[in-house]
Amino acid sequence: MGEPLLARLIADGPPSLWEWFARNWDTGRAGSVKDLLGDHLVMSLVPIVAGLVLALPLGLASARWRWLYQPTAGVFNVVYALPSLPVFMLLISVTGLSKTTVIIPLTFYAIAVLLPAVVDGLGSVPDHVRQSAVAMGFTPLRRLVQVELPIAVPVVLAGLRVVAVSSISLVSVGALIGQGGLGMLFTRAYQNPFLPPVIVGIVLIVALALVADGLLVLAQRLLTPWVRARRAS
C-alpha cells in the first residue's frame, strides 16, 4: 500500500469499483461476494436471534428475583469486555475454525445488551397497571404475556437495534480466523493492495446494518402503535 488510499481511489474511479463487484459477485467458486454476504448474514443474524431468545428468560428471571440480576449482568458484561480476538483463539480449541466460533461470542455480546433491556422494559410497566391487571383476575402467566411483555416491547426493541447493528459490524473481526463474511474482503486487501473489495465490503456491511435497523423500526411501528399515539398526544 505505497500510494495514499485516496489517491488510489481517485485513480481507480467508480467504474472499476462497479466492474470489480460485477465480476466477483457470483463467480461460482467459494469466496464470491455473494457467498460472503450469505455467511455474513448467518453469522450476524444467529447471534441476534439467539441473544434475544436467551435474554428473555434471563431477563424475566432477573426481574422476578432481583438478587439474580447484578451477578448475571456482571458475568455478561465481563464477557463483553474481553477482546474478541483472544476469545476466538480460546474457542478455536473447542469449535475449530467454524462459524460457530464467531457466533458464540457475538451471542454473548447480544445478551449483555439485551438482558438489561428486558429488565428495564419490564420495569417500565407502571405499578398501577400491574396492580389493575392482578385485580382484574389475570393469572401470572397471562399477565406476563398480555400486559407486561407488550409494554416492555419499546425498550427491548431499542436494545435490539443496537445489537443488530453491532453484530453486523462485528462479524468482520472473524476474518482474522478465516470466518469474517464480508470482512474477508478487508483481509484480502492486506495481501493484495487493491481497493475496490474494501469499498464493496464497507458499503455492503453498512447497507446490511441500515436494512436491519430499518426493519426493526418498521417492526416497532407495527408492534407498538400506542407509543406513537402517546407522542402525538
Place this chain on the structure above:
Amino acid sequence: MITFDAVTKRYADGTVAVDNLSLEAPTGEITVFVGPSGCGKTTSLRMINRMIDATEGRILLDGDPVQDIDPPKLRRGIGYVIQQAGLFPHKKIVDNVATVPLLLGWDRGKARSRAMELLERVGLDPAMGERYPFQLSGGQQQRVGVARALAADPPVLLMDEPFSAVDPIVRTSLQDELLRLQAELNKTIVFVTHDIDEAIKLGDRVAVLRVGGRLAQLADPKTLLSEPADDFVREFLGHDRGIRRLQFVGTDGLRLRTDLTVPAGFSGGSPEPWVLAVSDDGRPVGWLRGDGGGEPEPYGTFRPGRDSMRSALDAALLSPSGCAVAVGEDGKVVGVATREVLDAALAEAADG
C-alpha cells in the same frame, strides 16, 4: 353482602395494618372506608379480592369465605377501580374495557360490543373506543376505568380512591355519575377515600377508620355528622360539620313566596326591598331593588324537594336579597324562599 369477621392484617415486621375489623357492607349499597393515611382502608379493600390475604379472621362474600376461592376466579367476579385508572397503555380503550369479559372467555365480538355499550353508559363517546389511553384526559380515563370494572357485570365493585387524582370539577361530575349509575345498577360497592366530604356524599354507610386499622365508627352519613362517636371522629369530620349536616335536611317543606317576582322590564314601585326579575319564558334574570334602581344583581337557585337545605342556604347566600330562588326541573322560577322561611327551617333542623 361482604362481611368482615374479626379481620386482622399483621405484616412480618409486626406492623398491624388492620386490627380486628368486623363490619358488613350490605348488598346494593355503597359502603365507604374513610380515614387518614395509615388507617388500613386500602389494605382492608384489597383483602376482599385477596390482593392481600388476611392474617386472622375471615372475609365472606355472600356467606362464602374468600379464602376458599382461587384468586383469579374471585377477582374476575369483582370490579376494581384504582386511582390512576390503571388502564393498559398498549390497548385501545375498547379492548381495555373488554378485558374481563375476554378473561372470562366471551367471544371477541360480544366483548367489544359490550364494551361500546358501557362507554356510552359512563358518558363517553363510543368513538373514543378506538383511541389509546394516553389520548384521553384524566377524567375520561377514570370513566373508562369505571366502565372496565363494570364490563362483566360483577355484583361487587371495589373502588380505591378512584377520583382523588382529578381536579375538583371533574371529581364532582364523576361522583354524580357514580351515584346516577348506582341508582340504575344497585351494585355492592366498597369505596375507599381519605376525603370525608366524598365519603358523606357517596356513602350509604361510612366506616371511619383510625390509624392502626381500628374501626372508629360505622354509621350512615347523617348519624355520623350529628352523633360522632368520639373526639377522633369529630375532629376528622372537620369544623363545618353543622353546615354539612344540612345536606341531609330536605327542602320540600319550605313555604315559597310567589309575590316577589316581576317581569324583566320592571321599573320600580314595589314596597319590597328586593324583587326577582323573571324573563318571558319564566327563567330568573336577577334581583332588582324595589325602587327599580340599578342593574340586576346575582341570584342563586335550588330545586325544592330535590336539593338539600345546604343548597338552598348556599343559593340564599349568593344573592344580595338573602333569598333563594326555587326553580323547577325545567329551570323556570316556582317561587322564592325568603330569609325568614330559611331561618325557621334552620331552627327546626337544629332542634331535630
